[in-house]
Amino acid sequence: MKGKVRSLLEWRSGVVQEAPLAKKDFFSAKKNGNENQAREVKHILQIFGASGDANDSEFSAEIGHTRVSFWDCLIDKEYLNFLQENNLPYTEAKTENSINRISGTASNxxxxxxxxxxxxxxxTLSFKQFEGDDEALLNTLLKGLKLLEWDSLGGSGSRGYGKISFSQLTINGEDAQQKFDEIQPF
Incomplete structure (x- = not known):
């Protein structure tokens, strides 16, 4: 989930590339004078961290430590009890095939x-806020989660697999669902 959210934010920023954003991308955006893009790259690096090439005191001071940790998503205990009580499966097998567009026959x-x-x-995710961090960092992370709702998680997203939605979101124990629902990442 962490990688997918980061990837979606990088696509949104307009600087997506084969490898995750790194120190060179931050300084390149700053050098090119594109302040909005530099700010987005900085937020992504602050939230998700930078690769090991980041041993640079100027860079480390500006970016700081990684802010987010994603934890395992386990099946909700109440929902698991519902599955067990109703003898429902935890997973399902979906049968698929390919259709030959000329002959109309199924194969594979x-x-x-x-x-x-x-x-x-x-x-659950943990988001560290350090002295000097502003609300923009948390808002960037929430935009990434909203982009994930709009996209898919895992393989075969174009077939409708992996659609997720977040509900009952809280931030520091306080209801944040309405704030999340109102986010427009673009």
Whole structure:
């Protein structure tokens, strides 16, 4: 999840590349005078961290430590009890095939194991806010989570797999769902 959110934010920033953003990308954006892009690259690096080439005191002082940690998403305990009480599966097999567009015949049958739609997971992430951090960092992370809702998680997203939504979001124990629902990342 962490990599997907980072990737979506990099796409949104307009500086996506094969490898995750790094120190050189931050200084390149600053040098080119594109302040908005430099700010977005900086926020992404502050939130998700920079690669090991970041041993540079000027850079380290400006970026600081990684702010976010994503934790395992386990099936919600109440939902798990519901599955067990109703003898429902935790996963399902979806059968697919390819259709020859000329002859109209099916070929290449295969099964994909997936989590059934509607499965509920408990999700936790830790976000560190250091002295001098402003609300923009947290807002950038929330935009990334909203982009994930608009996209998909895992493989076969173009087939409708991996659609997720966040509900009952809290920040420091306080309800943040309405704030999240109102986010427009673009």
């Amino acid at each position: 049958p295969r099964q994909t194991e997936r989590v059934p739609a509607g499965t509920q997971f408990s999700f």
